[in-house]
Amino acid sequence: MSRKTHCPKRWPIAPVGRPHGTPLTLAQREVVRRCRALPQLTDPLEIELVVSHAVSDVPVDEEFWAGVIEHAVSLPTRRNEALLRALAALLTGRPREWAARAAPPLPPELVVGEAWICDRSIDAGYLALICSYSYGVREHAMVFLVDELAGGMVRKAFVTRDVAVALVRLSEQGPLERVAPAAAHWLLSKSYDRLDRQADLAVDVEVWRTRLLAGRRIALAFG
Helix, strand or coil: CCCCCCCCCCCCCCCCCCCCCCCCCHHHHHHHHHCCCHHHCCCHHHHHHHHHHHCCCCCCCHHHHHHHHHHHHHCCCHHHHHHHHHHHHHCCHHHHHHHHHHCCCCCCCEEEEEEEEEEECCCCCEEEEEEEEEECCEEEEEEEEEEHHHCCEEEEEEEECCHHHHHHHHHCCCCCEEECHHHHHHHHHHHHHHHHHCCCCCCCHHHHHCHHHHHHHHHHHCC
């Protein structure tokens, strides 16, 4: 007699359903992917830089941010909560309000400090601005080079944590004059407006990478 071996019936493995959130465009999906490290970050300036770098080569507007925020709200994860808090702190206007309703930004708050200008417009054709800011006791600065020959458009911008060194380096290019923060940021606002109208002009890549940071600080300086 032959013995038949009983073979257990194999059932197909059914995937467990998980929410995928509202759909994203390819550009939105790439920006969210670039922000994947946010939950591990605690330095507010570093968080700003990650988000600002993520959109440096992407045209963004209210519709773009509305889609990202709606997706993050519809799919609760640690990364999406961190992204919402970052956007609530970094964005301006209605997108900031939308993100803040879902996840208010965590302290410390950003404070505008002092500002200085180095005017080389007569002989070299540019203005250099340095504006200081702080998160609690941690200070940093943004340095801007405004091309007066191109109608006052920002050509270079970068962030530094060593404000004292930045002031020394800038003073080597010409006399530094302290200016009111509101006046400095008014000048920056006009400079970035010109850049936004002529986005095809060649500027340093760091101008785009720090664009969100500059926009937030301009809005904050104007209250």
